[in-house]
Amino acid sequence: MGPIExxxxxxxxxxxxxxxxxxxxxxxTLRSHGFAGASARQIARAGAFNQALIFYHFGSVRNLxxxxxxxxxxxxxxxxxxVFERAQTISELAFLAREIYAEDLQNGYVTVLGEMVxxxxxxxxxGREVASRLQPWxxxxxxxxxxxxxGSLLEPLIPARDVAFAIVALxxxxxxxxxxxxxxxxxxxxxxxxxxxxxxxxTLLVARQAxxx
Amino acid sequence: MGPIExxxxxxxxxxxxxxxxxxxxxxxTLRSHGFAGASARQIARAGAFNQALIFYHFGSVRNLxxxxxxxxxxxxxxxxxxVFERAQTISELAFLAREIYAEDLQNGYVTVLGEMVxxxxxxxxxGREVASRLQPWxxxxxxxxxxxxxGSLLEPLIPARDVAFAIVALxxxxxxxxxxxxxxxxxxxxxxxxxxxxxxxxTLLVARQAxxx
DNA sequence: GTCTATACTTGGATAGAC
DNA sequence: GTCTATCCAAGTATAGAC
Numbered sequence: 001m002g003p004i005e006x007x008x009x010x011x012x013x014x015x016x017x018x019x020x021x022x023x024x025x026x027x028x029t030l031r032s033h034g035f036a037g038a039s040a041r042q043i044a045r046a047g048a049f050n051q052a053l054i055f056y057h058f059g060s061v062r063n064l065x066x067x068x069x070x071x072x073x074x075x076x077x078x079x080x081x082x083v084f085e086r087a088q089t090i091s092e093l094a095f096l097a098r099e100i101y102a103e104d105l106q107n108g109y110v111t112v113l114g115e116m117v118x119x120x121x122x123x124x125x126x127g128r129e130v131a132s133r134l135q136p137w138x139x140x141x142x143x144x145x146x147x148x149x150x151g152s153l154l155e156p157l158i159p160a161r162d163v164a165f166a167i168v169a170l171x172x173x174x175x176x177x178x179x180x181x182x183x184x185x186x187x188x189x190x191x192x193x194x195x196x197x198x199x200x201x202x203t204l205l206v207a208r209q210a211x212x213x
Numbered sequence: 214m215g216p217i218e219x220x221x222x223x224x225x226x227x228x229x230x231x232x233x234x235x236x237x238x239x240x241x242t243l244r245s246h247g248f249a250g251a252s253a254r255q256i257a258r259a260g261a262f263n264q265a266l267i268f269y270h271f272g273s274v275r276n277l278x279x280x281x282x283x284x285x286x287x288x289x290x291x292x293x294x295x296v297f298e299r300a301q302t303i304s305e306l307a308f309l310a311r312e313i314y315a316e317d318l319q320n321g322y323v324t325v326l327g328e329m330v331x332x333x334x335x336x337x338x339x340g341r342e343v344a345s346r347l348q349p350w351x352x353x354x355x356x357x358x359x360x361x362x363x364g365s366l367l368e369p370l371i372p373a374r375d376v377a378f379a380i381v382a383l384x385x386x387x388x389x390x391x392x393x394x395x396x397x398x399x400x401x402x403x404x405x406x407x408x409x410x411x412x413x414x415x416t417l418l419v420a421r422q423a424x425x426x
Numbered sequence: 427g428t429c430t431a432t433a434c435t436t437g438g439a440t441a442g443a444c
Numbered sequence: 445g446t447c448t449a450t451c452c453a454a455g456t457a458t459a460g461a462c
Contacts, residue, residue: 018427034334036249039455050429055457057427111334118331120393121247121324131394157410162403165390166383173386177378180333181344190375197370231445252437263447268439270445429462436455444447 019057021047026068031108035119038065066129069116072109073133090148090205094198098191105184110175138168152205232270234260239281244321248332251278279342282329285322286346303361303418307411311404318397323388351377365418
């Protein structure tokens with residue numbers, strides 16, 4: 001407590017610091033104009049700052065977009081990570097998925113991710129970077145699936161890796177398609193469906209093997 | 214039979230006709246350079262023709278890309294439509310899905326679609342066009358689901374519309390993610406999983422209500 | 427750190443010769 | 445229908461004044 005908090009150098013992040021402002025403008029642009037429309041000029045326009053700043057602070061547009069993706073990743077991890085790790089049933093997870101989707105929709109996190117994934121085709125090096133940033137999320141889902149299924153009779157039947165891949169792919173696909181026609185009702189309806197039937201899936205997992213050998 | 218077949222005007226499609234050549238170049242470019250890289254010049258380079266031809270024949274790059282999407286749609290419908298309609302069990306469908314994915318992978322159909330979907334964010338009008346071209350496919354899946362589930366005890370539990378949406382989204386997401394790191398093994402593994410467990414899902418559907426009220 | 431100015435490249439699109 | 449030439453807008457990036 002005290003004014004120590006304000007003793008920031010202004011080169012670090014802070015409310016009015018430039019780098020985060022640029023990153024936010026990049027996110028907003030990716031969201032509203034897509035990867036193809038995320039040019040330095042467009043981003044600068046969105047954030048009302050000088051276009052040259054992007055190159056001063058990030059070196060290139062691509063670096064900025066990756067930094068933006070990192071920011072998204074960090075924010076989501078901070079916001080959802082702990083809750084996700086705490087969830088212990090399929091029902092809780094389905095509920096959480098629906099909640100997270102609604103939030104992601106608000107701030108366009110998944111759209112940004114989808115555009116970057118699509119942009120990876122245009123620029124293979126970018127693609128590799130995006131892929132590596134996606135991996136922790138896939139692993140997080142995979143770990144959780146492993147824990148959930150562990151000890152259940154279904155354990156040998158469900159390869160956590162494949163299912164995790166499918167979940168992430170589905171999440172991405174849902175957002176892209178919803179974005180396409182601005183109709184998020186189908187996505188919500190689908191997530192409701194998930195919440196409704198998750199308890200059923202949970203029941204199947206309850207049938208456990210005798211613990212210990 | 215006779216030389217009548219060759220009496221084409223050269224304004225229609227034919228082996229060496231220009232319009233289809235341009236369309237094919239556009240598809241190839243979308244596939245390899247993505248939506249963001251599908252410029253008139255790049256497409257012309259890919260097809261080794263003059264860039265001005267695009268505007269003569271299609272008016273704009275966007276029109277060309279939509280024409281390319283139409284071509285993909287028509288080809289896929291011709292190739293898979295009949296087989297799909299004929300399929301009558303979940304197992305057959307899962308098997309078909311795996312087969313179709315392999316083919317799509319070869320010629321990049323889904324990648325093209327994914328890039329166009331992502332491009333829809335950059336250009337809302339394009340987005341609407343893409344969406345309307347996607348709808349027949351979604352409806353086709355929905356109809357098939359309806360038929361499969363019809364009469365089963367699960368019928369009131371499974372909204373065909375939502376599940377169709379999920380299937381298309383999943384298919385799109387799988388391709389985009391696989392494209393990202395050039396690793397299609399995960400996708401194949403996932404589709405194998407589908408084939409393996411489809412019979413199980415089929416069994417659940419076998420439990421039928423007594424027909425006729 | 428930020429701004430102006432600028433160099434250079436690529437992209438969409440059209441005019442006009444062939 | 446096709447090609448060359450060209451216009452102009454937009455893009456990345458840098459230099460240099462402030």
